Amino acid sequence: MLPYTHGGDVLTAQARYGGPVLDCSANLNPLGMPPQVGEAAARAAAQAAPYPDPLCRELRAAIAAHDGVAPERVLCGSGAAELIFRLAFALRPRWALVTAPTFSEYEGALSAAGCAVTRHLLRRERNFDVDEGLLEAIGPDTELVFLCTPNNPTGRLIDQELLLAAAEKCRGLGAVLAVDECFLPLACGGPGLVPWLEEYPNLLLLRAFTKSYAMAGLRLGYALCADTALLERMSAGGPPWSVSTPAQAAGLAALTQCPHWPEKARAFLEGERPALAEGLSALGLDVVPGQANYLLFRAAGAADLKEKMVAQGVLIRSCANYHGLGEDWYRVCVGQAEQNRRLLAALREVL
Structure with missing residues (x-):
C-alpha cells in the first residue's frame, strides 16, 4: 500500500501518540461543520x-x-x-x-x-x-x-x-x-x-x-x-x-x-491568522504570510518536527513531499484560539 502523504491522518498519529491528538494538519473551516x-x-x-x-x-x-x-x-x-x-x-x-x-x-x-x-x-x-x-x-x-x-x-x-x-x-x-x-x-x-x-x-x-x-x-x-x-x-x-x-x-x-458559513469563517480568520503567524515567527520560524485558513512555515534544519510534535499530541502537515520545498517545511491550519495556543505551546516545547 502506498504511503498516505496528505494532512488529516489522525488515526496514524493517535496510534503513535497513544491517545487523542490535536489535528492541525487538515486545513478545514475553523468553525467546523454547521x-x-x-x-x-x-x-x-x-x-x-x-x-x-x-x-x-x-x-x-x-x-x-x-x-x-x-x-x-x-x-x-x-x-x-x-x-x-x-x-x-x-x-x-x-x-x-x-x-x-x-x-x-x-x-x-x-x-x-x-x-x-x-x-x-x-x-x-x-x-x-x-x-x-x-x-x-x-x-x-x-x-x-x-x-x-x-x-x-x-x-x-x-x-x-x-x-x-x-x-x-x-x-x-x-x-x-x-x-x-x-x-x-x-x-x-x-x-x-x-x-x-x-x-x-x-x-x-x-x-x-x-x-x-x-x-x-x-x-x-x-x-x-x-x-x-x-x-x-x-x-x-x-x-x-x-x-x-x-x-x-x-x-x-x-x-x-447556511450559505454565509464561509463568510463567518473569514471574519474569524482575520483575527486568528495574524496572531498565529506572529506566534510562529516569535519562535524563530520562517512564516509565509498566508491569506487563507492555513500557514506555511520553515523550521530550518528540523526535518523531524512532525514526529516530535506527534509526541506532544499535536499533528502538523509535513510539506517534504511538495516539489519546490524541503524536508523542513510545514503547514498548519488556523484553528480556534485555544487550539492555536496549544499548537504554539507544543512547538515551543520541541524547538
Whole structure:
C-alpha cells in the first residue's frame, strides 16, 4: 500500500501518540461543520437504501443558483480530488503545466493519465507568489494548466488579472486552464472567475464543500465550466453514483440553510491568522504570510518536527513531499484560539 502523504491522518498519529491528538494538519473551516449540514446528512443516511441521484439534480440546481451559472455548467464529484482525476483522464493531455509547490494531486492525476508534467517553480523571496513568469511557462505544447488560488500549501492568492491573462493565452493555444478555487471562500469574498466562464470556455473551476463547510469525510466537490461537452466527458470517465445521498443532502443544506458559513469563517480568520503567524515567527520560524485558513512555515534544519510534535499530541502537515520545498517545511491550519495556543505551546516545547 502506498504511503498516505496528505494532512488529516489522525488515526496514524493517535496510534503513535497513544491517545487523542490535536489535528492541525487538515486545513478545514475553523468553525467546523454547521449543525444543519450534519443533521441533513444524518437524515439522508437513514434513507440511503436506494441509489443516490446519479445526476445530483437538486444539488446542481442549488449550486447553480448560488454561483450564478446554469445547472448544465455544474458537475458534482466525490470531492475536488476526484474531479481532478476525471479531468486528467477526460483530456489525456500529452503535456501539462503545474506550479511548484502546489497540491500534489494535480501532478498525480496527470502522471496516472500518462501526461508529461512541467513545473513552474515559485520563489520564496517572492512569498511563492505566481507572477508573470507563468505566462512564459505556458508553451505551444501545453495542453492543460493547473492553478490553485489561494495556493496550497502557500496560502497565497493569485492576481485575477494574471489568471485571466493565463486563460487568454491558454485559449489561444487550445489548452484548458483548470483553476482550483476550493479555498477561495475562506480567503476572500466574491465570485472568483465565474463571471468569465462564458468568455473562456477553456476555463474550468474546481470548488469543494470539503474546506468551506468542514465536511471532508462526506466528500463533495464540483466543477464549473461553460464547455458542457468537457463536463460530459468527465462525467462519463468515472463510475456512476460517486456522490452519496448523505453528501448530496449535506451540500444542499449548506447552500440553502447556511450559505454565509464561509463568510463567518473569514471574519474569524482575520483575527486568528495574524496572531498565529506572529506566534510562529516569535519562535524563530520562517512564516509565509498566508491569506487563507492555513500557514506555511520553515523550521530550518528540523526535518523531524512532525514526529516530535506527534509526541506532544499535536499533528502538523509535513510539506517534504511538495516539489519546490524541503524536508523542513510545514503547514498548519488556523484553528480556534485555544487550539492555536496549544499548537504554539507544543512547538515551543520541541524547538
